[in-house]
Amino acid sequence: MYIAIEWTSAAFRALLLDDEKVFGEKKSDRGTTRIANGAFEAALREELGDWVAKAEKILFSGMITSRNGWIESPFAPVPAGPGDLATQAVIHRVDGLSPLVFLPGIAQTKPLPDVMRGEEMSLFGLKETDGLFVLPGPHAKWVTMADGRIAAITTYMSGEILNLLKKDSLVSRLIPASYEERPEAFRRGALTAYEQGTLPGRILARIFSARSLVLFDRLAPEEVADYLAGLMIGAEVCEAIGTDKPEKIHIVGHTALAERYKTALDLFGVAATFVTPDIAAGFRRIASRQEDATRAIEGATSASGGL
Numbered sequence: 260m261y262i263a264i265e266w267t268s269a270a271f272r273a274l275l276l277d278d279e280k281v282f283g284e285k286k287s288d289r290g291t292t293r294i295a296n297g298a299f300e301a302a303l304r305e306e307l308g309d310w311v312a313k314a315e316k317i318l319f320s321g322m323i324t325s326r327n328g329w330i331e332s333p334f335a336p337v338p339a340g341p342g343d344l345a346t347q348a349v350i351h352r353v354d355g356l357s358p359l360v361f362l363p364g365i366a367q368t369k370p371l372p373d374v375m376r377g378e379e380m381s382l383f384g385l386k387e388t389d390g391l392f393v394l395p396g397p398h399a400k401w402v403t404m405a406d407g408r409i410a411a412i413t414t415y416m417s418g419e420i421l422n423l424l425k426k427d428s429l430v431s432r433l434i435p436a437s438y439e440e441r442p443e444a445f446r447r448g449a450l451t452a453y454e455q456g457t458l459p460g461r462i463l464a465r466i467f468s469a470r471s472l473v474l475f476d477r478l479a480p481e482e483v484a485d486y487l488a489g490l491m492i493g494a495e496v497c498e499a500i501g502t503d504k505p506e507k508i509h510i511v512g513h514t515a516l517a518e519r520y521k522t523a524l525d526l527f528g529v530a531a532t533f534v535t536p537d538i539a540a541g542f543r544r545i546a547s548r549q550e551d552a553t554r555a556i557e558g559a560t561s562a563s564g565g566l
Contacts, residue, residue: 378394
């Protein structure tokens, strides 16, 4: 039995599991950014409680393994699969705790560096092992997988930029304090992002239309927020897919934001299906490969007479 922890900048999630079953789960909003003065060990003990005595080892993934976390682990270069993370993990030992296993992130370096730390657990736990996957969020990840390995990563900061636009910008002044979802405004924004033939510029030019359309009474103030969301997600889809449209895209998770991505992809003419992440399965695949690697090393040492 071991503990698998997904510790991001915003949240803590731990699973107590073995090769077949999940025995328990602990969650909190105690992300790494909320741990003062690097007191990660104390926070870990508080969050896990009596689980500490039940685990043979504790696996970590997410920002806890970054240079701003507890112990920094390396990045496994693409293409990378569960076995690559298992063999490049950093083992850290603390008195009174089982071995702490800090798993690597995954990185590509060309043409520009891009990375992920933690999201790969959701991908490695999927039954689907090939194709293009999108993980919606403030920093959405578009990931190409082949034979169960992550082959390419592109991060889009559309969500964070959208939040900034709605909070403190020229167009934010038009948005009413109360919010009611306007699906048609979202669809209109996405279609505006896709229009290539008659509209000048791309997303930077089109953001201003959230103001100019209001000035000409062609967009209501209460529609601005969803229109902007459509513009941003639509522009992201345009960039991520380009002209070579895949037959299908997998959207990881089934949240309200994921639904918006599906709407945008449908409007773009690409079939999209929701896939359910299973981080327990992802951790299991890495843990099993780590055990295989350990047995291989022990066997080689024994055969060589312990040299």
